[in-house]
Amino acid sequence: MAVASKKIPAPELVTPRRALLSVSDKTGLVAFAAALSERGIELVSTGGTAAAIADAGIAVRDVSELTGFPEIMDGRVKTLHPGVHGGLLAIRDDDDHRTAMEANDIAAIDIAVINLYPFEDVRAAGGDYPTTVENIDIGGPAMIRAAAKNHAYVTVVTDPADYDAVIAELEERNGSVSYPFRQQMAARAYARTAAYDAAISNWFADELAIENPRHRAVAGTLKDVMRYGENPHQTAGFYVSGENRPGVATATLHQGKQLSYNNINDTDAAFELVAEFAPDKGAACAIIKHANPCGVGMGEDLLGAYHKALACDPVSAFGGIVAFNGILDAATAEEVVKVFTEVIIAPEVTDEAKAIIAAKKNLRLLTTGDLPDPRAAGLTASTVSGGLLVQSRDNGVVDDLDLKVVTQRGPSAAELDDLKFAFRVAKHVKSNAIVYVKDGATVGIGAGQMSRVDSARIAARKAQDAAEAQGLSEPLTKGSAVASDAFFPFADGLLSAIEAGATSVIQPGGSMRDDEVIKAADEAGIAMVLTGMRHFRH
Template structure:
């Protein structure tokens, strides 16, 4: 390593809210003869541990004022961080103004995100917006040619390693890495503040948006092996894939994460014990039951072929009986709010199966935003948290649906919300019996769902398709009667869809002629 790349750390400024590893770092720096400047609680913690430390106020000759809002915003500090040591005029300015160079800045910011997450009111959140910290971080990162900046305690180790190997000096390579991490942190911090502030104002779509996230995992590859990918957490806290603890199994892939998120969001829609089996972000079986074991068996019955290698989500604590059923076929991931010891023991025998526990269920009615990238931009929208109750249904046919049909219709329409458009879902006794997803024509989705139902019946040794006597849901209106007639042919006795087509009267007439019940929701659930 060339000596020109090395900067010897002689003076450091430490000001951290998260004091993890602080004392150990201070002791290490002091052991290398580094003069330490510090503020407030950081200075007290260092001094209590016997680390020599100088208060910033003593260094600048200016006291902390305004309840600590102004302490590091001072020319002596920023001059020491920003001065270029290779420019004579900068060196002369330092000498003329009594500014000592600062070679290392260790700062982590006021915990704004954590403060908001715990439900703090407006004033408390505002007080946890750091000002001096980001200003110093940006200054030190800009001047990384001469200053090392550390914003995360996880970077203490590489800093100490380099100083130990280089007689107290740090390389340009590490300083650049630390500077990049510093700007990423201040960017994410400002993003969190701007998003929160817009929310306080009720402004869903501000003039500019900032997106911040924290790396959780670098993935083996993306959707395909030739693509690179990583998983970042960020945005409003939500129970699910981001909060899950992986108890066993291989590393999760890009597709695993995407499909598991879809499965858990779907199963969260139901208050009764429920199971969703997902393949390629589409459900291949969803059911409720008196318990999770029954729900799983009924969900699997819908499409046992597609369930192979799928993702399984449950909305109750996973028990041993259900785990035994799950272990009978190959599955990629099981996600649940919790699992009992019996279930863990059963699934532990499946070494490649990933078991994820989230600690709770997300609220399907919770407001929030979803983001999707386009070439050169983003699509931002509110989460589809819409739902329909029996009182929202408008019966448009001569025949009224029975109470049992209404329960199944509502279940089917809820599942339909999580199926790629064009979506058709057949349901009987609160279990899917046929699903048609992602087709360009709604009639094709109807026919595919019916055919898969016939295949499932054959696999179960039954003589007629599972759709006989079912109800059917469509995520959007039937533009023509043909899609409806395909559902009738499959054996559906009642239909639920948004309505609103120019040909609604033709579709209603076809339903009346077939003697089935039809209800309109007035709400559609496109999913692309």
């Protein structure tokens, strides 16, 4: 049953007389406390926060003076008391509330400055179970929610980034705080506690291996406001989840204008793809356009890998995203800047390479410090009308699979290497996906088609175009290995690949017509390997 409101209007301005400060993150605390004190606002605080304020020579009362009760149980219980919550929740213009305050000696609290135990940081650092549980804040969220609910009278502050705004508001309003400002701060406060509870609930789901909890909370912290979304008429923001995974969300931007919504999508796709290639197995480069690879190559160095990737589809590479799995060097940077490129992302970059890229002021350069682990568990989410689809990350890696040769001829060692390469790439191509590979480089990619046959034909046509651009007599699909992200439902898709010149194929298998497809492979004398795992990507 809903609780009825007395419909007492909120005052436009509130002049704060008392502030409660209880913070884990003490960034900017002393300066903020001093600014409040200088305006005649009495300070009340707890534990370490009170000590930090007092050590700076600023007058502060301990919260126990409000509650008449000491902190107990190692500080677990200190603010869960009517003396605190009554001061936060009281409706100042309600006669009954004022009577209760007077009868119980409850003092009004007009500003609540509270941030929470660093649960997210402890979790990200891999804290053990008891330590992580101990960093679940109880009193903090309770006070934040109480203050935010009563924003008609109380200003709640949950982030040191807002301290300057509070002081500016007090200055502009001659020591008062306006109702719209209090509303904004309350909105931020509830968003903060929601994100905090989301982090806790998701941690429990991970720890207890609950694959599909009854309620799934998803939260993020605003990193950037985008100029627009996928298209100029759409608004967008970039939120970070706090996941400790190297990538575009955690990268350092060394130069170039703000990343766009599409840049972020494409850069993430590029870096996740290039991470499939372990640096100790060779240098790798991936070039992405509209979230699909237009070329991937491996070489003895990044320069060789880049040339291989670019050769696959040099036309589509124009205005693309380039990702590397190693330290970007000057020689490679010299080549990349010859082609119009939106973003370069790599684990590290040399100073010489930075200087070369600096000449292209609009080219964004990102470094991440490391590569994401393609085997790591995690979640991905996408929205649908009225709902949210959440699934575990596709962390299947071809090197971990039990590959099964099903044709009369097995692949040679060189073919097997290219087959694995092709399947790694196919995992990151929009379905239906067909990928041709030869000598450690993609030579034809067909993506996002409704028919697997069309994907095979488009990939072959792109290979033909690339061959003509390079002055070759025939496309590099001749003698190539081909990967399909899912099984061939009929032999026609395979026959299209054979027609393009593929001599070996890797696919998941599992079709009702596997026997028909295998027979077609045997009749053509090509090798076929089944993985038992598909990689649909929508």
